[in-house]
Amino acid sequence: MRTSKHTALSAPPAILDWTGARTQRINYGPAARIFAQGDPATRVMYIESGAVRLSVLSHAGKEAVIAVLENGHFFGEGCLASQPRRMATATAMAPSTIIAVDKDDMVRQFHAQPAFAERFLAHMLTRYTRIEEDLIDQFFDSSEKRLARTLLLLARYGGRGASDRTLPRVSQETLAEMVGTTRSRVNFFMNRFRKLGFIEYKDGLKIHNSLLTVVLRD
Secondary structure (H helix, E strand, O other): OOOOOOOOOOOOOOOOOOOOOEEEEEEOOOOOEOOOOOOOOOOEEEEEEEEEEEEOOOOOOEEEEEEEEEOOEEEEHHHHHHOOOOOOOEEEEEOOOEEEEEHHHHHHHHHHHHHHHHHHHHHHHHHHHHHHHHHHHHHHOHHHHHHHHHHHHHHHOOOOOOOOOEEEOOHHHHHHHHHOOOOHHHHHHHHHHOOOOEEOOOOOOEEEHHHHHHHHOO
16 A cells, blocks of 8 residues: 655644643553554544654555654544544654543533634644645655655754754654655665755754755756
């Protein structure tokens, strides 16, 4: 199954006020499964710290990464739209602290705190706008441009203090799944980006804003 979209959001919302909500704060280690595709969808999750990968598995057993989310973002919100089962698997990519809220408690929080509801709505609009852009990206851009755009999104290009940012550990296999290409192509382009000074490997993967020239190139 070919990856058709990914989400790597920038400019996360400010710290949320959970006053009055019944929440559960759960710590996960790297590679720990938060929930699996097909599990009952009963709770909304919020990343207080860390990074989470969302992936789906086809009937043929192929896995595709559809999102890499960092602190300040929600996931598992499909239960609010009466989604009975999880459509994806959520896995911690780094030590992560997740706030879990039951569906009914989340709805009550929306009614009790309009500012909270507005923040959540803004997040969802940003997320689905990004998904739409990703779909267009898949149809019209080369794999090199898609990879550059993915790296910039992961680095929160355009966000405050994001001129040079070191990413959480993301394997080339994961990048290939997100971009919709092969690991060998990702390796080829990453080496090219490094030689051109767009990225560097130093205590992780550092992305420079100059990588934007690849995305803008005709």
